[in-house]
Amino acid sequence: MAVGGRSSWNVWLVSGACGAAGLLALHSAVPNGIGRLGSLLETFLPWLGVAVPVLGCLALIVRSWAGLLACLAPGAVWLWMFGGVWFSSPPGPYDLTVVQHNVADDDADPAGTARALLAARAGLIAVEELTPAAQPAYQGVLGASHPHRAVHGTVGLWSAYPLSDVRPVDIRPQGFPGSWRRALRATVSAPGGRVAVYVVHLPSVRLGPRGLASAARDESAALLGARIAADPAGRLLVVGDLNGTVQDRGLAPLTSRLHAPPTGFAFSWPAGLPVARIDQVLGRGAEVTEVSALEATGSDHLPVLGRVLLR
Template identity: 85%
Template sequence: MRGGRPWDAWLVGGAVGVAGLLALHSAVPNGAGRLGSLLETFLPWLGVAVPLLGCLAVLKRSVAGLLACLVPVAVWLWMFGGLWLSSPPESYDLTVVQHNVADDNADPAGTARALRSTRAGLVAVQELTPARRPVFEDVLGASHPHRAVHGTVGLWSAWPLSDVRPVDIRPAGFPESWQRGLRVTVSAPGGEIAVYVVHLPSVRLGPTGFASAARDESAALLGARIADDPADRLLVVGDLNGTVQDRGLGPLTSRLGAPPSGFAFSWPAALPVTRIDQVLGRGVEVTEVSALEATGSDHRPVLGRILLR
């Protein structure tokens, strides 16, 4: 034990295993239990295993184990170093704040004021109940006089809106009352831009695994709609109940660009470990997404900066 050699195989194997899961996450099967999607939801957190392995290697005096830890470090930096280290450009044309405000929010007025204080030109919300809608209209009305609401999603804008349409992203079997999609055209200072505000179905982790079938179906429906949209500039903002790495959202995210910097973990609000609230674009560049302070919701708001092309 003093030389550490009995631990070498275990530590080297653990380090290589972590690197393999990071680099080859798409090879993890997504059949029963959707384990692949579950892994991809928390993929950056695999990096936590590296310092643990490194400390164990030091304790066991395993030089081979310590050197092996460099492999997952290199893979993690290759995959996520840009999000962690890169600085977004200082210039941008408009900002949008995205927030699932929670239908059980005990302080909707405080939440609305927090969103207004960001001075974003666009404010997109989900889980907006009929009882709380007047509160948001009252707080945001002066700064964002233009609004569009459909079902439980809404958009407040500093600029005029037109061509307001509902977007049906209901999975099979969901009732007609389930309305979580909206498309509008925003007459922004740099030109018109189509904006989708959406809220995909929730996912659950239980004894049978990661239940995301309804969300995946809804993402595919939205992806098809995006593919057919003729708009040159397009934004999708909303609670997607998934990360951009999650293959279940592939039919949607493969058609859109994600920000190149910032983790911006948004859920759960008390101790966020993943970003399921997204700002994605086509024909525009989402230069940065950052998470804001918690409100009365179980999500944190995220602020996206947009560069028009």
């Protein structure tokens, strides 16, 4: 290869590696005012790590040692940000297991989906997009092992442990009708102690020519965050389809008040080729020690299993 050609490759590869490292480390500096580009980047932030092997292979092919060395920068930043999530530690102690699933309102086999959730042997089973027509199927499968139930609108919670103080939570963005009911709160008397559990489904997000349409979701997240802040419960869980990742700044009014699991990417959406975890199990005063994605059901989301330490 001619020297001039190699020099051009050096420039492109070093620039690409530095750009990937910069986006990873400084993602919060990407503006959100136009098309919510910052939120869009943060939704798929872990995937910037793919740039490291791609650029590294190109550098080897064209024998660009400068480009190969430059790949160390994004690789190091990615490991610093996501290494703990990627390299999972052995399972630790836990008091409670929670399965969370957007079951899809068009699922043709709700009983089959309920059986799949039951097979996870979780003490709590939280669902979203629960339709009135599907409720009897879920109750028929889950009712014996999880006799305590709370349903509000399209969200539901089946529990093996007693529930108390069950109430709806209004997180409707401005202009949404009263029939839009997507959040509830219940106190669970679990073996490790009482814990407040919120089951929520934030508004959907759409990607279009103008970028990420997430204003309604962000408003709903802020309303829920305010409710969480005012909740006196010492131990609290938020489980549900947040339509966003924990890195997405649009959810910061909510996620900044909660702790995410330290390990496990557990990508949950879309079910056919999961690229992001938008289904969450988050805690305050209750440590979510592990999260994992389960096998596909009839939904376009994968179920997510969380293990929770209450003591």
